[in-house]
Amino acid sequence: xTFDYEQLTETIAAHxxxxxxxxxxxxxxxxxxxxxxxxxxxxxxxxxxVGGQGLGLGAAAFVVERLARECGSTAMVVCMHYCAAAVIExxxxxxxxxAIAAGRHLSTLAFSELGSRSQFWAPVGIATQTSxxxxxxxxxxxxxxxxxxxDSYVWSSKxxxxxxxxxxxxxxxxxxxxxxxxxxxxxxxxxxxxxxxxTAEDAAIPESARLGADGAGFGIMMGTVLPxxxxxxxxxxxxxxxxxxxxxxxxxxxxxxxxxxxxxxxxPTVRAYIARMRIxxxxxxxxLADTITAITTSRPxxxxxxxxxxxxxxxxxAQVTDLAMRVCGGAAFRKEVxxxxxxxxxxxxxxxxxxxxxxxxxxxxxxxxxxxx
Ligand SMILES: Cc1cc2nc3c(=O)[nH]c(=O)nc-3n(C[C@H](O)[C@H](O)[C@H](O)COP(=O)(O)OP(=O)(O)OC[C@H]3O[C@@H](n4cnc5c(N)ncnc54)[C@H](O)[C@@H]3O)c2cc1C
Numbered sequence: 001x002t003f004d005y006e007q008l009t010e011t012i013a014a015h016x017x018x019x020x021x022x023x024x025x026x027x028x029x030x031x032x033x034x035x036x037x038x039x040x041x042x043x044x045x046x047x048x049x050v051g052g053q054g055l056g057l058g059a060a061a062f063v064v065e066r067l068a069r070e071c072g073s074t075a076m077v078v079c080m081h082y083c084a085a086a087v088i089e090x091x092x093x094x095x096x097x098x099a100i101a102a103g104r105h106l107s108t109l110a111f112s113e114l115g116s117r118s119q120f121w122a123p124v125g126i127a128t129q130t131s132x133x134x135x136x137x138x139x140x141x142x143x144x145x146x147x148x149x150x151d152s153y154v155w156s157s158k159x160x161x162x163x164x165x166x167x168x169x170x171x172x173x174x175x176x177x178x179x180x181x182x183x184x185x186x187x188x189x190x191x192x193x194x195x196x197x198x199t200a201e202d203a204a205i206p207e208s209a210r211l212g213a214d215g216a217g218f219g220i221m222m223g224t225v226l227p228x229x230x231x232x233x234x235x236x237x238x239x240x241x242x243x244x245x246x247x248x249x250x251x252x253x254x255x256x257x258x259x260x261x262x263x264x265x266x267x268p269t270v271r272a273y274i275a276r277m278r279i280x281x282x283x284x285x286x287x288l289a290d291t292i293t294a295i296t297t298s299r300p301x302x303x304x305x306x307x308x309x310x311x312x313x314x315x316x317x318a319q320v321t322d323l324a325m326r327v328c329g330g331a332a333f334r335k336e337v338x339x340x341x342x343x344x345x346x347x348x349x350x351x352x353x354x355x356x357x358x359x360x361x362x363x364x365x366x367x368x369x370x371x372x373x
Contacts (some may be wrong), residue, residue: 003040005062005063008039008040011035015031017070018031018072019031019071024341026186027192028146029073029074029077030076035102036105041103042081043103051093051280052097056296057227060158064082067239069240069242081107082228085183087168090211090220090224108115108147109225110141110154110155111141111220111225112142112143112144112241119140121201123139124139126139127167134206137157139157140200142195146180146193147194147195147268151173153198159215161215163215167213167215169210171200177204179261188344227295230307230309231295232310232335233310233314234287237346238281240342241281241321242281243338244324245277245281247324252271252274274343281316282373287305288309290305291309304366310354310356314356318350322343324343325340335346
């Protein structure tokens with residue numbers, strides 16, 4: 001039987017739409033993930049030789065964009081899983097790769113820390129090896145999406161050997177010495193994400209849990225995580241913008257001023273706002289597609305596109321959803337039109353690392369021929 005991920009995505013998106021109101025109240029999107037698991041969609045980017053679907057970043061972006069139209073939280077959980085899976089595919093053990101391929105294993109990224117904050121490339125958490133093959137992790141991770149639900153975390157630390165770079169580890173959730181914050185995640189948006197702090201105090205893992213060589217974390221972050229995360233974050237923003245634009249146009253066309261016998265869409269100001277929303281949404285989708293093309297064809301401008309896409313999409317999503325709130329009026333301020341959740345969810349892209357302002361700095365440096373770091 002052929003694996004039609006586009007068709008399956010429609011089914012999964014219907015699950016995400018059904019559960020979106022509960023997820024916005026803070027419920028982790030477990031039912032939708034279960035549907036993805038059953039359909040083989042959690043193993044989308046896993047290689048065929050371990051039982052996965054063998055698809056790449058383009059397919060992952062398709063799924064994430066479509067999910068984001070229905071539920072931003074679900075899309076972000078899946079975004080983080082695919083990013084972690086891409087790293088584990090390259091550097092992880094065959095057993096975990098096979099578990100991800102079979103949909104039995106959910107993973108995520110644990111990069112951000114209380115100390116290095118959004119500057120994830122410079123972890124201050126440490127990994128020490130005092131004797132034998134056991135490594136002990138000590139860190140204060142500030143945000144981990146799916147914290148209580150993921151089976152493992154792709155975890156950053158300073159290298160065992162010290163120095164300015166980083167190492168990555170595959171850390172099981174049930175590792176002794178890990179403490180996931182008790183409070184439920186209570187953010188302004190992406191409220192079903194379960195994005196909680198995790199503390200590690202001498203958490204013991206085997207040395208073999210390292211992903212890549214000691215000190216190779218920075219290279220993996222820049223070579224794998226950055227393109228995957230920026231593209232999939234762009235896909236989340238694109239999906240949110242598509243939903244906001246579509247819902248706003250439908251509300252404007254279908255809502256009447258009875259005394260005047262006209263609709264909101266009959267107002268030229270409103271039509272101009274909606275036109276700007278449509279243009280920005282289509283620009284984001286075009287940039288998303290071009291960035292994926294640049295990556296898959298190893299185009300010389302790939303790094304610039306990777307940096308640009310998340311910055312542009314995050315900024316555009318904030319502007320488009322702001323317009324959605326304005327055009328849909330008081331009806332949007334309540335939950336009648338369904339754009340206020342999208343407005344709140346869209347805010348995360350601006351501050352998720354690499355943040356928009358960090359990206360502006362990197363892009364400026366790249367364009368001026370300066371080193372990024
Ligand atoms: C919903 C959500 C889910 C998340 N999930 C995860 C996850 O699964 N894994 C994970 O590792 N992290 C995750 N994060 C964390 C995220 O990636 C950032 O690390 C976090 O949002 C940064 O918050 P902060 O308060 O530490 O920001 P700070 O680093 O304190 O930033 C404050 C301000 O300073 C600016 N700034 C910082 N450095 C620079 C610079 N060099 N140039 C210009 N401006 C700069 C920032 O842009 C920001 O405006 C998540 C965040 C959110 C909101």
